[in-house]
Amino acid sequence: MKPFIVIAEDEAAVSELLRYNLEAEGYEAAIAHDGEEAMLLINERVPDLILLDWMLPKVSGIEICRRVRARQTTANLPIIMLTARTEETDRIRGLQTGADDYVSKPFSNNELMARVQAVLRRIRPALVEDIITVGDIMIDRATHSISRAGTDIHLGPTEFRLLEFLAQHPDRVYSREQLLDGVWGSDVYVELRTVDVHIGRLRRALMINGRDNPIRTVRQAGYSLRKN
Amino acid sequence: MKPFIVIAEDEAAVSELLRYNLEAEGYEAAIAHDGEEAMLLINERVPDLILLDWMLPKVSGIEICRRVRARQTTANLPIIMLTARTEETDRIRGLQTGADDYVSKPFSNNELMARVQAVLRRIRPALVEDIITVGDIMIDRATHSISRAGTDIHLGPTEFRLLEFLAQHPDRVYSREQLLDGVWGSDVYVELRTVDVHIGRLRRALMINGRDNPIRTVRQAGYSLRKN
DNA sequence: TGCAAGTGTCACATATCTGTCAAACACACA
DNA sequence: TGTGTGTTTGACAGATATGTGACACTTGCA
Known part of the structure; x- marks a missing residue:
């Protein structure tokens, strides 16, 4: 079965591009445009990975990260944070909150795909169907x-x-x-x-x-x- | 030591055949005919893999899957679901509930063995035997x-x-x-x-x-x- | 210091796979 | 049944990937 990825990203251009690329790589992807939508999606079907914008309307990325981590079923769910900020402190804060990796915008498609694969490999070694x-x-x-x-x-x-x-x-x-x-x-x-x-x-x-x-x-x- | 496999499968013909084939491949196998029996077996000795029928008397397969996942000692225990249903939704539901793989009946012995090996291979990465x-x-x-x-x-x-x-x-x-x-x-x-x-x-x-x-x-x- | 064992690289020998073509073949339709 | 179009297939000449001997260099040890 294809790994299922939730994209929590406000900006339509970015999120659509992400979805397009992810699907081209054989993943299944769903988009949430704000924090509430993201939580709904995650509750509905536990994804294999979340791509999470740091700045998200209604419920912030960092808050989502906390909530996801707090719950038993999603505690180990891999999260990659997307953010425009590049400062070290933010990076640290993101990782502290429990993100598994961190990509700053603008990012190259290649880089993101590599990170997605790396994270999936690390957390659950063989998600691709053998x-x-x-x-x-x-x-x-x-x-x-x-x-x-x-x-x-x-x-x-x-x-x-x-x-x-x-x-x-x-x-x-x-x-x-x-x-x-x-x-x-x-x-x-x-x-x-x-x-x-x-x-x-x-x-x-x-x-x-x-x-x-x-x-x-x-x-x-x-x-x-x-x-x- | 031989990998120990619990077969939770109501139908005697299927379960016996499974045991026969698994033992021929060098595994040790025990059969449970309903959900209660299965839980007892699992409590008694933690297996390396469970072959779990979706429809099981007393306690359903999906429920067993949940219970197994909920408990610390068995949370990562590999589970392969056996089911007559072939619909995508069931497959998804099975995998969501935490099955690692999925075989629909009737299955060939080859296929099942391949899947058993694949799952064991990926879940038990490096057995540190001498x-x-x-x-x-x-x-x-x-x-x-x-x-x-x-x-x-x-x-x-x-x-x-x-x-x-x-x-x-x-x-x-x-x-x-x-x-x-x-x-x-x-x-x-x-x-x-x-x-x-x-x-x-x-x-x-x-x-x-x-x-x-x-x-x-x-x-x-x-x-x-x-x-x- | 000299020796034996082990290493990484290279260049060439082999093995295997690829893409292309043309001729043979199937099919739909008049 | 004939015609035009699309598909299958065998042959073959590269193209690519792998196997391997040779060699220079390092390391550990007597």
Whole structure:
């Protein structure tokens, strides 16, 4: 399951950008525009991480931090404080109040993502799902192994990532463009047709000892991994 | 010592099969047929893992999960929920309540075992035992000695630590970066490729009198020590 | 001081994977 | 049944990643 992150940030531009980036990295994110909303969100569903603006309307960030820490169920919930202030004293105060980390605005997306990952790793080592199963296909990311109906299957790096990607949303059809973006990365340029070739290779690997083809071709649209 | 697993599952056919399979994999398992029994078992001896049916007579699975989490001694006890339901909401609810993973019935034995291992792997990071065995390789930390299938093997300090590190989570793939961090320390700077060289040396040492290569290379990902 | 053992780097040898193409093949539609 | 379009597939020439021998340098010890 995707880690769930609450963004408590008043400024719409910042919070939307954050959400966009977090979701692109595979997190689920919800936005609260003030302190009250944030507490509601947190009560409703305990997040895996809070990105918390220091200055927040209604209930201040620092107060939220206190309340979160005071409660049993959320006492260890990781918090990253966002703040415009850069002075050492504020940093110390933030950390004293119980924030796990601290990023001052303006921050680079890279930096923030790195911190988010670091904090999640530290607090709860393996939030990313280690094992995904789709039908009789099993993907174990920790051991980097794939099996189908119990038989181990060897895949090259690209096919591995491709399967991993398709498996995140079984039955969902991905266009070649989306696959290139998600598997190869948006910065490299390769022919669209290359996707077909890799799909073919993946198919051949998965159709081991006479099993059926688990990848569906949707003409004019793309490919999807069958759920059943 | 064998990891001890409590199976809280009403249906006799399922629970017996589970016990059989778990014991075949080298775990010790006890069965509870309802929620009360489960709590008794857990109180009597804290297990390493609970396989918990969502629907359980007397005290429900979800309630057990809560109680286990509420108590200090068992707060971090890994729980895998078993359930017939497959809906996303249930899954979320299960994970929210504090289950570490989730398997929906009917499940394949392979999948369940993989998940059991994954959960144990991540929750019990480094069991500080003096002697670790992985396959036919034995590491004695007390005497700092290694043997394979009974034959003593001499390793340099770095190769020793490398093997020790890999052996903590057999089959798990470590990237070169992780290995540098864990074996060399995050403060020293050495070339990434140095890892390869040491892996090579370790391999040569371990492949004594014609034994097979116990270290798997995963292209673009890293290395792992084979369990079998 | 000399020696033995261990280390990190490099350069080259190998192994493996990739992207592209073109020809073969499927499919929808007239 | 023919036609145009989209997909599959085998072959292949790089491109990349990994394996490994050599070597210079350090360290601990006799």
